[in-house]
Amino acid sequence: MMRVPVISAGLLAVLLVACRDAPKSAASGPSRHIYAWAGTGNATAPGLDMMTVLDGDPSSAHYGAVLAAITVDSNGRMPHHTEFSMPATGFLFANDYSGDKSFLFDLSVPTAPRLVGRLASVPHGRKLHSFARLANGHVIATVQFGDSTVPGAPGGLAEFDGDGKFVRVGWSRDSAFPDARIRTYALALVPGSDRIVTTSAPMDTEITANVVQVWRLSDLTLLKTLAVPAVAGDSAHFFPFEVRALADGSVFMNSYSCGFFHITGLADAPKIERVMAMSEAKPRNFGCSVPVIIGHYMVMPIAYAHRYATIDIADPAHPKEVASFPTDTTFFPHWASVDPGSDRIVVTDQGDGQPVVKVFHFDAATGQLSWDATFKDSGATSPGVSYMRASWPNGVKGMAMPHGAVFGP
DSSP, X not given: OOOOOHHHHHHHGXXXXXXXXXXXXXXXXXXXXXXXXXXXXXXXXXXXXXXXXXXXXTTSTTTTOEEEEEEEEEEEOOEEEEOSSOOTTSXXXXXXXXXXXXXXXXXXXTTSOEEEEEOOOOTTOEEEEEEEEOTTSXXXXXXXXXXXXXXXXXXXEEEEXXXXXXXXXXXXXXXXXXXXXXXXXXXXXXXXXXEEXXXXXXXXXXXXXXXXXXXXXXXXXXXXXXXXXXXXXXXXXXXEEEEEEOTTSOEEXXXXXXXXXXXXXXXXXXXXXXXXXXXXXXXXXXXXXXXXXXXXXXXXXXXXXXXXXXXEOSSTXXXXXXXXXXXXXXXXXXXXXXXXXXXXXXXXXXXXXXXXXXXXXXXXXXXXXXXXXXXXXXXXXXXXXXXXXXXXXXXXXXXXXXXXXXXXX
């Protein structure tokens, strides 16, 4: 594949959708399939990684049925993030975080998913976490750990071409934060500018730096490291987690501790301000995870509160919660991805609860959520497709835990 000149990556980023989670016009029609990246292993015990395909067509008589599954790795550890939405090409990146492996899938024929190959390793780096697609087909990935010979082993950003070949890397280490354990976690590409914003959060019990970082996309140069503002007596600044670019060129960030922060001035003088924090009174608002933005709303899964919060971010400096949708205590909300052709959101648990894929309907006028009661296993009385199954189309038997899930044509 011919490589586009490096500077083009920054210029082409302007074509990235500003609210990439927002659905397209319903005239495009609901997606017909749901792809869920799942596995039978965990961080301490190996198992099978597999890509599963569900019938996602709400007009189908078999809506929710498992149509296909492909075994990817027979020594997998923890299938984790995919890209947040299906690229137009049908080629999707996904990682096994604990196994330190990442893969490229060809999902252009939905009922015959195909493993294209494994992504190249990052020199002096390990454990990819999140992915973001550039308009030229390349992918930027966060790298949680850098070279262990560097104090703190700070992570970085790596670029891959559309075939999964390594292109370049930039590192999160910053002399202004010497020895900091920066675990580069999530990223947001800022449309209309040559900027990326990343967070720092651990995937284990390690104590890491509570910072966000601003980068120049065109050459993956780190420009600024910002400490997340702390308030005495609370922990809302702990674990800077996900970031989402807004249409005005600013970035909205949530911590895993359910603090919310607005990052502005990215072109020349970046700054971060705390704009909201949820009380940790029972039910404990902890585990703010992987949100989606739809219009001027952010839908936030909150794992340990067992609920989804809808937050109005029309004024990102003054966000406010406008709706709350509880789940039962067996479900720990974590991942969410929007159907570009309908009002649906696919969601999964973070791995602490039931292995299930569920679908919401979202009311764009009010921010209210409701379960898609028709997306369920045949004969089931409750919504959702269980991943506790006797067998799978690829011959695997028993439970598989889904994590990343996206809609596709």
